[in-house]
Amino acid sequence: MGFRDVILKPKFFVYLGCFIVLLFLPKILPIYHLILFESGITFAIMALGFNLLLRYTGLLSFGHGALFATGAYAVGMMGEYFPDLYRIEILIPVALAGSFVVSTIFGFICVRHTRVFFSILALALSMVLFALLVKLYNITGGSDGIHIDLPIIFGKSFEGMKRFEFLSGVYYYLLICVFAAATIIMLAIVNSPFGKALQCIRDNEVRAEMIGIRVRRYRLYSFILSGLFTGLGGAMWSFVNGHVTPEIAEWVFSGEIVYMTLLGGFMVFEGPIIGAILFTYLRLYAVSITQYWMFLIGATLIILVLLLPEGITGGFVKLFSKMKRAPSTGVA
Amino acid sequence: MEHWVVYLLNGLYFASFLFLTSLGLSIILGVMGILNLAHGSLFAIGAFVAAWLVGGYGSNAPITIFVVGLLAALGVAGVAGLALETTLIRPMYRRALEYQLLITFGALLLIEDVIKMIWGGTAYYASKPFTVMGSLDIGANQYPYYFLFAMLVSVAAGLGLWLIMSKTRVGIMLRAISMDREMAQAMGIRIRSLNTLAFGMGAALAGLAGALIVPTTPALLGIGMEPLILAFIVVVLGGLGSLKGALIGSLIVGETRSIGIVFFPEIELPLLFLIAVVILVFKPEGLFGR
Numbered sequence: 001m002g003f004r005d006v007i008l009k010p011k012f013f014v015y016l017g018c019f020i021v022l023l024f025l026p027k028i029l030p031i032y033h034l035i036l037f038e039s040g041i042t043f044a045i046m047a048l049g050f051n052l053l054l055r056y057t058g059l060l061s062f063g064h065g066a067l068f069a070t071g072a073y074a075v076g077m078m079g080e081y082f083p084d085l086y087r088i089e090i091l092i093p094v095a096l097a098g099s100f101v102v103s104t105i106f107g108f109i110c111v112r113h114t115r116v117f118f119s120i121l122a123l124a125l126s127m128v129l130f131a132l133l134v135k136l137y138n139i140t141g142g143s144d145g146i147h148i149d150l151p152i153i154f155g156k157s158f159e160g161m162k163r164f165e166f167l168s169g170v171y172y173y174l175l176i177c178v179f180a181a182a183t184i185i186m187l188a189i190v191n192s193p194f195g196k197a198l199q200c201i202r203d204n205e206v207r208a209e210m211i212g213i214r215v216r217r218y219r220l221y222s223f224i225l226s227g228l229f230t231g232l233g234g235a236m237w238s239f240v241n242g243h244v245t246p247e248i249a250e251w252v253f254s255g256e257i258v259y260m261t262l263l264g265g266f267m268v269f270e271g272p273i274i275g276a277i278l279f280t281y282l283r284l285y286a287v288s289i290t291q292y293w294m295f296l297i298g299a300t301l302i303i304l305v306l307l308l309p310e311g312i313t314g315g316f317v318k319l320f321s322k323m324k325r326a327p328s329t330g331v332a
Numbered sequence: 333m334e335h336w337v338v339y340l341l342n343g344l345y346f347a348s349f350l351f352l353t354s355l356g357l358s359i360i361l362g363v364m365g366i367l368n369l370a371h372g373s374l375f376a377i378g379a380f381v382a383a384w385l386v387g388g389y390g391s392n393a394p395i396t397i398f399v400v401g402l403l404a405a406l407g408v409a410g411v412a413g414l415a416l417e418t419t420l421i422r423p424m425y426r427r428a429l430e431y432q433l434l435i436t437f438g439a440l441l442l443i444e445d446v447i448k449m450i451w452g453g454t455a456y457y458a459s460k461p462f463t464v465m466g467s468l469d470i471g472a473n474q475y476p477y478y479f480l481f482a483m484l485v486s487v488a489a490g491l492g493l494w495l496i497m498s499k500t501r502v503g504i505m506l507r508a509i510s511m512d513r514e515m516a517q518a519m520g521i522r523i524r525s526l527n528t529l530a531f532g533m534g535a536a537l538a539g540l541a542g543a544l545i546v547p548t549t550p551a552l553l554g555i556g557m558e559p560l561i562l563a564f565i566v567v568v569l570g571g572l573g574s575l576k577g578a579l580i581g582s583l584i585v586g587e588t589r590s591i592g593i594v595f596f597p598e599i600e601l602p603l604l605f606l607i608a609v610v611i612l613v614f615k616p617e618g619l620f621g622r
Binding site for chain 2: 060109121123124125128136259262291295297298305
């Protein structure tokens with residue numbers, strides 16, 4: 001697919017339009033909603049990575065929270081132990097390197113299995129990281145976590161600035177650029193021969209092996225790539241949240257990652273992005289209206305699984321194709 | 333030397349309720365092919381029912397009320413399991429793995445808050461049976477009789493289950509389903525009702541385990557999370573759907589914990605996971621898996 005083909009597709013204009021809207025969002029949204037939206041965007045980066053594994057490789061990880069935590073904690077630990085290097089252009093590569101190491105270890109063990117055993121194994125490994133984060137409190141701050149200072153962005157220091165000013169200013173545009181880059185890279189991965197090979201493995205492992213795809217190794221690559229995106233999401237999230245605690249490594253958060261991906265609809269490339277942003281609002285809304293927010297989240301999850309298994313985007317796609325078909329078949 | 337005896341016996345106590353929890357998880361996973369993430373919540377239901385009953389009696393609770401509490405926990409968790417299976421899990425058998433996991437995850441969130449609605453956010457104490465039973469002297473150390481009692485209950489439940497699974501018609505049918513679902517159906521076994529039964533049995537065992545832990549730890553919100561994770565490790569270690577596997581797995585986990593807590597409390601939990609991972613890498617089907 002050449003450059004011209006990409007430019008001429010209608011989808012490209014939709015993306016461009018979305019990006020332009022995102023650029024003007026700080027002018028429209030009130031500050032509180034903007035920060036919430038930013039945390040949704042960081043989740044979206046993570047969900048993109050998660051969906052590479054779920055949708056395109058056919059592996060359901062119940063331990064992605066640990067990879068998210070790796071990115072976030074990489075930032076926190078750098079601030080704690082190497083304050084001189086607390087610059088975003090160093091922090092992001094460090095976070096990526098950290099998640100590369102952790103996801104390589106996790107992936108090496110997990111990809112030996114598929115289906116439910118893959119999920120259990122990923123969950124178990126994420127709990128190892130969780131336990132380490134809690135128990136090694138001398139290094140990680142234990143259950144209190146680590147405070148995240150405002151980073152230096154390309155030589156510009158923000159010391160003394162209020163966090164919300166930082167978040168609604170420079171950081172928002174940085175985050176949007178990172179998000180756009182992540183989306184484009186993921187789109188490229190998914191449509192590359194490598195991405196097609198992954199989908200082939202997902203559809204039929206034996207055939208993939210027969211045509212010469214090294215199944216286990218490709219699964220590992222997919223896991224690592226997925227981990228890198230998740231770690232990037234975690235690192236970007238840590239600045240928005242201002243504090244990292246071990247809860248993000250716990251498996252309940254990993255379950256929420258699965259939830260947001262399915263909420264948006266994992267069969268559509270953009271689904272997880274929409275799901276992640278929606279979930280952020282849904283969760284906050286639930287927490288603010290009732291102390292039984294887990295009940296609300298659980299109930300919506302169950303309803304979703306029972307009635308709308310393709311998620312929101314999947315539901316739209318179905319509705320759309322029904323409307324298209326309707327005139328020719330004569331059934332409205 | 334005497335210390336070691338006590339550590340090992342403590343490990344056996346850990347192992348005893350872990351055995352019950354993982355047995356239930358293993359039955360559900362083996363027969364129905366569903367990983368029940370809400371299993372810890374059923375454990376919590378059992379814990380709250382027993383603690384509420386025994387604690388409600390105040391300081392002069394007779395020991396029989398605890399036995400009633402155990403049975404009530406078993407029953408309530410079992411009924412909750414039956415309700416869960418018929419309403420939520422049943423439509424999921426033909427669905428993809430991610431939906432099966434998510435529906436039990438949803439059930440987990442739901443049940444946690446239902447517990448909060450019924451019993452509030454406070455802790456329930458029921459240490460009475462523990463103090464009433466007294467303790468046994470092992471050299472200079474004391475060992476509570478209650479721990480022995482818990483082991484006895486656990487062994488009795490395990491033995492009962494083994495008898496059901498190997499001697500009765502229902503047990504044989506359940507094993508047939510776990511070996512080959514379609515063939516079992518073709519032979520005329522009614523899979524639907526047996527699925528419900530298996531889920532109820534698993535849930536009841538989790539409830540019993542929850543009730544057994546209550547005399548030593550107060551019933552709190554989220555009490556079921558750790559047993560759930562440990563039960564995962566046991567199932568992974570021991571292999572799917574194997575009674576022997578659940579027994580050996582929970583012994584390994586129980587003893588490792590008990591000794592680990594004494595000597596290296598920081599890495600006791602990671603160590604457990606490490607053991608599980610090593611076994612899985614070298615023996616993917618678990619120690620006694622098929």
